[in-house]
Amino acid sequence: MTDATPSSPxxxxxxxxxxxxxxxxxxxxxxxxxxxxxxMLAYIVFVLLPIYWLVNMSLQTNSEILGELTxxxxxxxxxxxxxxxxxxxxxxxxxxxxxxxxxxxxxxMSVALPAAYAFSRYRFIGDKHLFFWLLxxxxxxxxxxxxxxxxxxxxxxxxxxxxxxxxxxxxxNIPLAVWILEGFMxxxxxxxxxxxxxxxxxxxxxxxxxxxxxxRSGIGVTLFFLFMFSWVELLLARTLTSTEAQPIASVMxxxxxxxxxxWGTLAAAGVLTIVPGIVVVFxxxxxxxxxxxxxxx
Amino acid sequence: MDWMVWTxxxxxxxxxxxxxxxxxxxxxxVSPTRERRGFLPISTTRGDRFFIGMLSAAYIHLAxxxxxxxxxxxxxxxxxxxxxxxxxxx
Amino acid sequence: xxxxxxxxAWWLVxxxxxxxxxxxxxxxxxxxxxxxxxxxxxxxxxxTGTEWFVKMLNDPALQAALARQFAFSLTILAIQxxxxxxxxxxxxKRGWRASLVLILVTLPLLIPWNVVGSIWxxxxxxxxxxxxxxxxxxxxxxxxxxxxLDAWVTIVLMDVWHWTxxxxxxxxxxxxxxxxxxxxxxxxxxxxxxxxxxxxxLPKLTNVLVIGVxxxxxxxxxxxxxxFVLTGGGPGSATTFLSQSLAIMATAQFDVGPSAAxxxxxxxxxLLVCWVFYTAIMNLQKxxxxxxxxx
Numbered sequence: 001m002t003d004a005t006p007s008s009p010x011x012x013x014x015x016x017x018x019x020x021x022x023x024x025x026x027x028x029x030x031x032x033x034x035x036x037x038x039x040m041l042a043y044i045v046f047v048l049l050p051i052y053w054l055v056n057m058s059l060q061t062n063s064e065i066l067g068e069l070t071x072x073x074x075x076x077x078x079x080x081x082x083x084x085x086x087x088x089x090x091x092x093x094x095x096x097x098x099x100x101x102x103x104x105x106x107x108x109m110s111v112a113l114p115a116a117y118a119f120s121r122y123r124f125i126g127d128k129h130l131f132f133w134l135l136x137x138x139x140x141x142x143x144x145x146x147x148x149x150x151x152x153x154x155x156x157x158x159x160x161x162x163x164x165x166x167x168x169x170x171x172x173n174i175p176l177a178v179w180i181l182e183g184f185m186x187x188x189x190x191x192x193x194x195x196x197x198x199x200x201x202x203x204x205x206x207x208x209x210x211x212x213x214x215x216r217s218g219i220g221v222t223l224f225f226l227f228m229f230s231w232v233e234l235l236l237a238r239t240l241t242s243t244e245a246q247p248i249a250s251v252m253x254x255x256x257x258x259x260x261x262x263w264g265t266l267a268a269a270g271v272l273t274i275v276p277g278i279v280v281v282f283x284x285x286x287x288x289x290x291x292x293x294x295x296x297x
Numbered sequence: 298m299d300w301m302v303w304t305x306x307x308x309x310x311x312x313x314x315x316x317x318x319x320x321x322x323x324x325x326x327v328s329p330t331r332e333r334r335g336f337l338p339i340s341t342t343r344g345d346r347f348f349i350g351m352l353s354a355a356y357i358h359l360a361x362x363x364x365x366x367x368x369x370x371x372x373x374x375x376x377x378x379x380x381x382x383x384x385x386x387x
Numbered sequence: 388x389x390x391x392x393x394x395x396a397w398w399l400v401x402x403x404x405x406x407x408x409x410x411x412x413x414x415x416x417x418x419x420x421x422x423x424x425x426x427x428x429x430x431x432x433x434x435t436g437t438e439w440f441v442k443m444l445n446d447p448a449l450q451a452a453l454a455r456q457f458a459f460s461l462t463i464l465a466i467q468x469x470x471x472x473x474x475x476x477x478x479x480k481r482g483w484r485a486s487l488v489l490i491l492v493t494l495p496l497l498i499p500w501n502v503v504g505s506i507w508x509x510x511x512x513x514x515x516x517x518x519x520x521x522x523x524x525x526x527x528x529x530x531x532x533x534x535x536l537d538a539w540v541t542i543v544l545m546d547v548w549h550w551t552x553x554x555x556x557x558x559x560x561x562x563x564x565x566x567x568x569x570x571x572x573x574x575x576x577x578x579x580x581x582x583x584x585x586x587x588x589l590p591k592l593t594n595v596l597v598i599g600v601x602x603x604x605x606x607x608x609x610x611x612x613x614x615f616v617l618t619g620g621g622p623g624s625a626t627t628f629l630s631q632s633l634a635i636m637a638t639a640q641f642d643v644g645p646s647a648a649x650x651x652x653x654x655x656x657x658l659l660v661c662w663v664f665y666t667a668i669m670n671l672q673k674x675x676x677x678x679x680x681x682x
Contacts, residue, residue: 300417301413301416301417301420302417302420302421302424302426302432303420304420304423304424304434306423306434306436307416307419307420307423310419311416311419339666339670348662352655352658352659352662355655356655356659359440359444359652359655362437362440362441362444363440363441363444363445364444364445369437
């Protein structure tokens with residue numbers, strides 16, 4: 001340190017000014033960080049508050065819910081959950097929903113992978129228009145197709161089966177899968193394909209052994225989105241089923257009876273529909289940021 | 298197929314659309330399009346102009362049907378002329 | 388990326404095409420068939436031509452629903468887009484805090500749409516809901532079943548709660564893709580916070596934002612389950628949006644012909660908006676590539 005001790009009043013003043021500026025800067029940045037943290041916290045509270053209220057109610061008895069408003073359960077009870085887990089007509093709703101969601105994920109993935117590869121690697125007649133047409137299906141309001149769907153699946157004898165809902169959800173899930181996967185595949189350099197073909201890989205073998213492992217994270221993210229949109233959809237699922245494959249969303253309507261709404265059970269059922277989502281998002285949390293840009297950042 | 302309640306006009310409608318798609322594809326195979334800039338504010342290929350033509354034709358028909366008492370054939374005529382203009386100069 | 392012209396790629400697309408066509412084209416054809424007839428059952432039907440279209444286009448209730456729909460979609464876009472961008476800027480970039488915030492922010496997106504309705508129904512009730520109860524405690528006569536204004540504000544608030552995360556996550560992933568070197572350069576130039584946002588972050592965000600606006604517009608345009616559960620379209624028809632009018636017509640009243648005609652008009656609106664956005668996205672991408680490639 002050459003300027004450890006200031007040797008003139010001018011230098012002292014300069015040094016002091018510099019120190020003050022540094023402190024101000026630091027103060028400002030901790031202040032700003034605090035403000036940012038508080039704003040973020042405010043949003044998180046806004047997100048969590050309604051969910052907390054649902055959880056809160058699911059742990060109360062109906063008499064407590066309808067009595068004095070309490071910010072947390074006074075007499076904690078798991079009876080609402082017990083009711084759902086012991087009554088087959090309740091828990092089969094979850095099984096049905098998960099069944100058609102998984103079927104839909106498998107179907108969508110298996111046809112979307114080759115299609116996305118074609119879109120990302122080749123130019124062919126009508127490719128742009130085909131892609132656009134796919135997107136419009138993603139945007140098509142299910143209400144438009146409600147009645148024909150009912151007729152169609154009734155005619156082919158699939159009404160009230162899991163596969164019917166799985167196929168119907170393909171309408172918006174396949175386009176979504178193609179869209180996301182195409183983004184991820186386009187970021188894999190083409191030289192990889194060419195090298196593999198020169199090395200004597202056949203197309204199917206190259207696709208399964210080389211290409212798919214390279215876009216693993218993209219596939220994970222895509223599966224997450226397929227799960228999400230199939231899980232949250234209600235209108236088609238409800239229209240295409242009656243008793244055998246009834247999704248949880250329509251089982252939940254049973255909580256409103258002539259004698260009023262069974263709030264506790266409704267809340268518990270609601271909480272249980274959020275759980276699978278949390279599990280899935282936990283698995284893909286590291287890739288989700290990229291996936292939300294649909295592979296296009 | 299009974300439940301699809303086909304009628305002759307709608308069958309002809311879809312037949313014509315299918316035919317137009319086949320014609321556009323064959324045209325594309327015989328002489329591939331080049332992207333160019335016409336009077337439309339974006340550069341388009343032949344297929345793009347075809348799509349724009351079809352979409353505006355749908356809106357022309359809706360407008361004529363919904364808000365005037367003019368004949369539907371007039372709407373069709375206007376749409377065909379508009380489509381040709383688009384394909385040539387769009 | 389330069390793509391190879393190869394029409395045999397159609398074979399790779401074909402299975403996907405067959406499945407989507409089964410789900411999309413067959414029902415669409417049926418809707419078109421319905422729209423020109425008065426259908427009682429497969430054997431008893433009358434050709435009506437354009438009658439339903441005339442009726443639907445001039446139906447004041449549907450025009451009102453359409454106007455309400457546009458008002459709703461534009462309102463939530465005007466709130467969610469700036470809010471989402473803001474939250475994306477606030478989200479921590481790395482570490483366990485980033486993971487935690489990411490999961491929490493994603494949460495509303497993963498809840499089935501009717502459950503979202505139920506959550507808000509419970510939350511906003513005057514007797515048992517935290518929000519409804521609190522508002523009444525401070526003296527505001529909050530009631531979504533009688534006051535159209537309360538119903539509107541609540542539905543907008545619910546949609547903001549439900550979907551702002553999507554915009555935020557899209558923008559967050561856009562921000563993550565900005566190299567640290569850009570920020571360093573900005574620090575050396577002593578760029579203001581606003582300048583960093585305007586010239587470094589915003590350009591990176593345009594691409595994802597267009598996708599976000601497209602998705603949000605489309606989803607809000609077909610919103611159904613949430614208002615259906617929360618307000619049932621009421622009070623009166625103050626919160627009856629397009630999808631719900633359509634569903635009532637198609638399933639409750641079994642007016643197949645008119646609802647099919649209405650569906651087609653609805654679909655054409657979607658198609659036009661979708662095309663405008665798609666063209667915008669494609670042109671953005673072309674511009675970016677055009678900057679890098681000179682041929």
